[in-house]
Amino acid sequence: MLSSQVVIAVSLIYVGLLYTIAWWGDKRARAGRSWVRNPTVYTLSIAVYCTSWTFYGAVGSAARNGLEYLTIYLGPTVIFLGWWFLLRKMLRISKAHRITSIADFISSRYGKSTQLSVLVTFIAVIGTTPYIALQLKAVATSYTVLTVWGSSVSEPFVSTSHIFADSGFWAATGLALFGILFGTRFIDADEHHEGMVAAIAFESLVKLFALLAVGIFVCFFMFSGLGDLFKQASQTPRMAGLLTLQPDSGTRWFTLMALSMAAILTLPRQFQVIVVENVDERHLATASWAFPAYLLLMNLFVLPIALAGMGLLPDWADPDFFVLSVPLSQGQSFLALAAYVGGLSASTSMVIVAAIALSTMVCNDLVIPALLRLKWLRLTERDDLTGLLLFIRRASIVLVVFMGYIYYRSAGAGDALAEIGLISFAATAQFIPIMVGGLFWKGGTKTGALTGLAAGFAIWAYTLLLPSFADSGWIDPKLITDGAFGHPWLRPEALFGLDNFAPLTHALIWSMALNAGLFIVISLFTNQGGLERIQATLFVDAFSRKGGETVIWRSSATIDDLYELVERFLGRERAYHAFRDYGTSHHTAWRGKGEANADMIAFSERLLAGSIGAASARVMVSSVAKGEMVSLDEVLEILEETSHVIEHSQRLEQKSRELERAAAELRAANDRLKELDRLKDEFLTMVSHEFRTPLTSIRSFSEILVDTPELEAERSERFLNVIVRESERLTRLIDDHLDLARLEAGHSDWHPSEIDPKAVLRETIDALEGLFNSRNAKLRVDIGGDSVNLFVDRDRLTQVFINLLSNAAKFANPEQPEIYVRGATHQDGYLVSISDNGAGIAKEEATLIFDKFSRGGKYPDNKPRPSGSGLGLAISKHVVEHCRGRIWVDSKPGQGATFHMFIPVRRHSANSSL
Amino acid sequence: MRPPTKLTERALVLAVTAFLAWIPPLVGVFSLDGFVFGLPVLFVYFFVGWAVFIALCAWITRKLRQSAQQPEDI
Numbered sequence: 001m002l003s004s005q006v007v008i009a010v011s012l013i014y015v016g017l018l019y020t021i022a023w024w025g026d027k028r029a030r031a032g033r034s035w036v037r038n039p040t041v042y043t044l045s046i047a048v049y050c051t052s053w054t055f056y057g058a059v060g061s062a063a064r065n066g067l068e069y070l071t072i073y074l075g076p077t078v079i080f081l082g083w084w085f086l087l088r089k090m091l092r093i094s095k096a097h098r099i100t101s102i103a104d105f106i107s108s109r110y111g112k113s114t115q116l117s118v119l120v121t122f123i124a125v126i127g128t129t130p131y132i133a134l135q136l137k138a139v140a141t142s143y144t145v146l147t148v149w150g151s152s153v154s155e156p157f158v159s160t161s162h163i164f165a166d167s168g169f170w171a172a173t174g175l176a177l178f179g180i181l182f183g184t185r186f187i188d189a190d191e192h193h194e195g196m197v198a199a200i201a202f203e204s205l206v207k208l209f210a211l212l213a214v215g216i217f218v219c220f221f222m223f224s225g226l227g228d229l230f231k232q233a234s235q236t237p238r239m240a241g242l243l244t245l246q247p248d249s250g251t252r253w254f255t256l257m258a259l260s261m262a263a264i265l266t267l268p269r270q271f272q273v274i275v276v277e278n279v280d281e282r283h284l285a286t287a288s289w290a291f292p293a294y295l296l297l298m299n300l301f302v303l304p305i306a307l308a309g310m311g312l313l314p315d316w317a318d319p320d321f322f323v324l325s326v327p328l329s330q331g332q333s334f335l336a337l338a339a340y341v342g343g344l345s346a347s348t349s350m351v352i353v354a355a356i357a358l359s360t361m362v363c364n365d366l367v368i369p370a371l372l373r374l375k376w377l378r379l380t381e382r383d384d385l386t387g388l389l390l391f392i393r394r395a396s397i398v399l400v401v402f403m404g405y406i407y408y409r410s411a412g413a414g415d416a417l418a419e420i421g422l423i424s425f426a427a428t429a430q431f432i433p434i435m436v437g438g439l440f441w442k443g444g445t446k447t448g449a450l451t452g453l454a455a456g457f458a459i460w461a462y463t464l465l466l467p468s469f470a471d472s473g474w475i476d477p478k479l480i481t482d483g484a485f486g487h488p489w490l491r492p493e494a495l496f497g498l499d500n501f502a503p504l505t506h507a508l509i510w511s512m513a514l515n516a517g518l519f520i521v522i523s524l525f526t527n528q529g530g531l532e533r534i535q536a537t538l539f540v541d542a543f544s545r546k547g548g549e550t551v552i553w554r555s556s557a558t559i560d561d562l563y564e565l566v567e568r569f570l571g572r573e574r575a576y577h578a579f580r581d582y583g584t585s586h587h588t589a590w591r592g593k594g595e596a597n598a599d600m601i602a603f604s605e606r607l608l609a610g611s612i613g614a615a616s617a618r619v620m621v622s623s624v625a626k627g628e629m630v631s632l633d634e635v636l637e638i639l640e641e642t643s644h645v646i647e648h649s650q651r652l653e654q655k656s657r658e659l660e661r662a663a664a665e666l667r668a669a670n671d672r673l674k675e676l677d678r679l680k681d682e683f684l685t686m687v688s689h690e691f692r693t694p695l696t697s698i699r700s701f702s703e704i705l706v707d708t709p710e711l712e713a714e715r716s717e718r719f720l721n722v723i724v725r726e727s728e729r730l731t732r733l734i735d736d737h738l739d740l741a742r743l744e745a746g747h748s749d750w751h752p753s754e755i756d757p758k759a760v761l762r763e764t765i766d767a768l769e770g771l772f773n774s775r776n777a778k779l780r781v782d783i784g785g786d787s788v789n790l791f792v793d794r795d796r797l798t799q800v801f802i803n804l805l806s807n808a809a810k811f812a813n814p815e816q817p818e819i820y821v822r823g824a825t826h827q828d829g830y831l832v833s834i835s836d837n838g839a840g841i842a843k844e845e846a847t848l849i850f851d852k853f854s855r856g857g858k859y860p861d862n863k864p865r866p867s868g869s870g871l872g873l874a875i876s877k878h879v880v881e882h883c884r885g886r887i888w889v890d891s892k893p894g895q896g897a898t899f900h901m902f903i904p905v906r907r908h909s910a911n912s913s914l
Numbered sequence: 915m916r917p918p919t920k921l922t923e924r925a926l927v928l929a930v931t932a933f934l935a936w937i938p939p940l941v942g943v944f945s946l947d948g949f950v951f952g953l954p955v956l957f958v959y960f961f962v963g964w965a966v967f968i969a970l971c972a973w974i975t976r977k978l979r980q981s982a983q984q985p986e987d988i
Binding site: 080227231240244254257286303 | 922925926928929930932933936937938939941942945946947949951952953954956957960961964965967968969971972975978979
């Protein structure tokens with residue numbers, strides 16, 4: 001037990017520390033050296049999600065329902081894992097439209113509707129009240145547990161009758177004061193509260209370390225590790241039951257999961273820290289995994305603490321406060337005090353952020369629109385409104401916090417923390433259909449949104465809020481048991497006879513079904529106004545539009561009119577800076593009687609939207625730029641036309657890209673054709689040249705024979721022999737040429753069969769023996785290895801061998817011709833290498849010799865080349881390649897050449913063309 | 915530059931998988947008596963799974979940020 005003086009002193013010192021941090025954070029921010037603008041602080045500020053519900057209540061619900069408490073943290077984890085799809089879009093839109101609150105966000109989507117922003121604000125305030133009550137209850141109870149524990153009082157929770165003796169009252173007062181001091185010091189154009197964010201981030205660290213400290217103490221000092229703790233717990237049936245899923249908890253599990261997923265998006269304070277206080281979209285990327293990691297750490301020891309508390313403490317000890325009572329029961333006052341500070345952090349951060357978020361909404365979306373309607377106030381003509389705005393916000397903070405206090409004093413004191421919090425979750429979850437629906441469906445209309453939201457909220461109030469009032473005796477409990485007007489169908493917890501669900505699930509089924517159903521159906525049967533359609537498009541297509549803002553003002557307003565208007569809401573200094581910056585960046589005049597252009601009016605509206613909300617800003621600007629708005633239909637037409645043009649130009653772009661590609665292909669084809677044409681000419685020249693040589697000699701010898709009949713028989717016979725030889729050569733040339741032409745065209749006949757290349761090679765060598773002998777060539781043959789079967793045309797293969805061998809004989813050194821034939825069997829084919837000892841082939845000719853008519857080897861001594869058609873290698877190459885083989889030559893000039901050919905074994909398939 | 919569709923699809927599948935893993939009936943499948951590593955099965959299922967999802971998310975997020983070089987596309 002700790003003395004109340006110590007506890008109060010520690011609380012005050014802690015709150016003082018927070019003030020200092022917040023003040024310092026603001027100071028740094030204003031000096032432009034903010035350390036709040038980084039992803040770590042952003043992540044920690046999102047951890048405002050973990051309130052005293054988490055800090056104290058999670059242990060309580062773990063003690064009652066086991067691991068079910070995790071659903072409240074797994075839901076947000078899912079949303080953050082999918083940040084790319086939902087949160088990022090919300091952030092992008094909010095930045096583009098200078099959204100200041102969730103009410104502003106929703107009303108902006110549905111055509112900046114004031115009615116909708118009022119309704120959203122109303123629901124948010126009512127829905128948050130139980131949540132704030134929960135925090136106040138936690139502060140008050142934790143104080144009592146800490147100061148009363150172990151004394152003669154058997155019940156640790158005492159509800160004091162006198163309001164000034166109630167620690168909850170002082171907590172509320174202190175928190176309201178803090179909210180006022182740091183949430184509303186000035187009216188900012190972009191609603192960033194850097195000091196507050198700094199304090200919240202610090203508090204997130206404190207509560208995390210406090211809970212971890214208690215957890216580590218419980219697991220490793222009271223027990224010897226987590227395993228030991230769980231082992232002991234599993235001995236007791238009641239605790240062993242907590243280690244698995246509770247029977248029949250499926251629907252409740254699902255409900256809680258859905259609720260927590262909704263809550264992280266729609267709770268006003270979460271919207272405030274995630275969206276409004278965000279300074280850089282990139283921070284969200286870090287938070288996407290860092291925030292779930294924070295949640296994991298926060299929850300790691302919750303179940304162990306709950307089990308330890310159940311095992312050690314008497315039955316009357318409230319499991320909601322095991323975090324304090326377990327260390328206290330072990331005599332660890334200091335640890336309990338640290339835990340109390342952690343709990344205080346959790347409560348204060350929630351109340352502060354919620355109060356600031358709600359006060360912004362109450363001011364911008366509730367009070368200002370109302371005041372603007374009261375014409376006799378002449379609000380639009382007042383000089384400086386910043387004071388008024390600040391006063392409204394401060395009053396709203398006090399109002400919000402003390403509404404929570406009233407709920408705590410009257411209705412919520414008896415319930416478990418988690419149950420109070422869930423009522424709040426269910427209220428704000430009503431925003432989900434119109435919010436998420438509005439982000440992805442352009443068809444949602446304002447009327448649909450209003451009806452759906454109102455219906456959902458009414459059902460929530462009837463099925464959840466009313467019963468909680470009945471519990472506290474505010475209304476007749478008969479209403480709950482018998483239903484309104486005594487009609488059993490109207491029982492709040494079994495509406496329309498649906499009585500087989502828990503109250504929370506029951507409420508959610510009806511409210512969500514009606515909410516989403518009405519939203520969709522009414523949207524389908526109503527039409528959107530002009531502004532609605534524009535806003536819907538801007539929201540849904542947030543990523544596909546550049547620039548994002550539509551200018552819909554055509555004005556006759558002067559620049560000074562606008563300037564003075566903005567000055568009234570933002571104050572002299574801020575208005576001056578904003579306009580000066582605008583003027584310099586847009587290179588336009590920013591003071592004077594000149595006509596303001598449409599862009600400037602839109603800029604002023606955005607500036608105002610940042611401090612008084614989109615709906616009010618619209619009214620204010622239209623009071624200056626009276627009646628000169630372009631009609632919305634006109635704007636829509638322009639918009640639609642523009643999007644048509646964009647679409648059209650995109651299509652044109654695509655078309656032109658396609659054309660370009662086609663043109664490039666055509667150019668390539670044309671180049672290829674030109675090349676082919678050149679080759680054809682070359683070929684023709686070559687062919688004629690090749691044919692001409694034998695023809696010339698035939699003709700000249702024939703002429704000699706004709707002209708000189710007196711030629712002696714010996715000479716004429718020699719001439720005739722030349723004629724015959726040259727004719728043969730011509731015939732061979734033509735045959736080879738025809739053969740090659742057939743090969744090239746793929747028209748030649750192939751008669752493939754299983755043959756052994758070794759045998760073919762051997763036969764060919766034998767057949768050419770005469771040729772070798774006639775040249776005195778020294779022939780070495782080395783056809784070793786295993787047999788292999790190739791599936792090729794035997795005659796064609798022989799033709800290739802003959803070509804290569806006769807070439808070798810022809811080109812070998814004329815004095816001492818040497819030829820070396822090798823055959824080698826490989827696993828996947830047969831390799832033949834035929835070497836000669838001739839002059840060799842220059843490197844640059846190694847590939848050319850396989851072309852038609854290129855008789856390789858320019859002899860250095862310009863000796864006449866051995867005769868031949870010049871087509872042999874070209875034909876060989878075709879044949880080998882037809883068999884999927886390869887033919888190439890290795891040569892060093894002066895040292896002979898080696899021709900290699902490799903033919904792979906081919907598994908002969910049915911349609912083999914070989 | 916927009917990140918490749920495949921990457922954003924992975925991010926979506928990650929979130930959907932996490933959701934499906936943490937609701938009945940799959941949760942019920944792991945609701946078993948008994949211990950792994952000296953800890954209750956369901957406890958290990960949640961916290962190890964949680965850590966794995968966080969690690970995967972960090973990895974995908976890094977890829978997304980790398981592919982979306984321009985700040986306005988992040």
